[in-house]
Amino acid sequence: MSGTLYGVGVGPGDPELLTLKAVRILQQTPVLAYPAPLAGDSLARSIASPHIQAGKTEIAIRLPFSPDRGDSESRYDIASENLSAHLEAGRDVALLCLGDPLFYGTFAHVLARVAGRFPVAVVPGVTSLAAASAAVAMPVAMGDESLAVIPATLDEDTIAARIDAADCAAIVKIGRNLGKVRGILTRLGLAGEARYIEFASAETQRVRKLAEVAEDEAAYFAIVLAPKRTNP
């Protein structure tokens, strides 16, 4: 009688953007896990914190949030074994994930390590992409438009080709790649309509026209929306 591994999306930052289901699952689950930096607080946990009762077993999965990802793979190995011990003992585990668990999240890495060994259930969440578009009231995609979601960490030619092959682009994981992304969008004639949104829906949310963001102040948790349509 093993436990169930829940991937629980806690949404993009505003604690009110948890779903009713996320709140219920995290409240009825005895073991909570979440990604966290090597030192300091977990953003996923802080978003969910208004809904977390005392007495939970909590497991911080500490990861180097650096561009080369450092020793993340072995850290996922260790975390997955740690969670597996609880699941084998019959305890349900909820892995809290920023945004949606299966959209550029930590959960996929743990899932790949435990798939087939335990029951798994995913509670989808509001993505930072949805929150970014809400912050600027600009459609991510509408009608028959196609959308490309592109990590800013990819090389310049790849990013440009992916933007070219879509009607709208959402570029994620901006951080130190802002200059590169802005250069590409400027060459493609898309910089004027593009919007920069960081920490969408959180208290620290900032919204700018792309042209107005200083290169050294872009956040990793920032998104650039670049539609080819002209918005009202």
Next chain:
Amino acid sequence: MSGTLYGVGVGPGDPELLTLKAVRILQQTPVLAYPAPLAGDSLARSIASPHIQAGKTEIAIRLPFSPDRGDSESRYDIASENLSAHLEAGRDVALLCLGDPLFYGTFAHVLARVAGRFPVAVVPGVTSLAAASAAVAMPVAMGDESLAVIPATLDEDTIAARIDAADCAAIVKIGRNLGKVRGILTRLGLAGEARYIEFASAETQRVRKLAEVAEDEAAYFAIVLAPKRTNP
């Protein structure tokens, strides 16, 4: 003192996938609007119905859900004027939207007509894409993968080119386009890993391997997930 127009995402189908914020906004707003077919019930309203108290003014925006969209544009004109009358009179209006308001939704069409005239606020929601990936526990995108979201209503060459220019594809609005989509994915060698999910998270949810779906039974509210990675 005009009212505020709220675009409220009610999520993909499970009433428990509304956010806490969506529930609060729709409960404190006197006028609720929602898209609906020409005859019959609104799916967005039915998802939100456990949270709707008696005494609301309700406005069904009736639209022909046909491939050519019929007289949708004039119906949006009329609906927007109807909502504007409430907003001008100082009443807040919540437009309930399936999934997320700015991801292939009705809201963008109303927004384009009222932008600049009234305060607008968007409550992002869980998309059917997130719910579809949750239903099959398959990442939509992970790590440095790029994602293409592609309406199945586009022509064959366009769909193939957009799939080619991405690491993962999510093809939306399947319906009568299933045969076309399956043909493209088969030629690209991606049909084996592809999954078909309809009415994700709703009681009527169905999940199939793409090869196993009968061509005449595909739903419009269905998504095909086709990653280029091999999943565990």
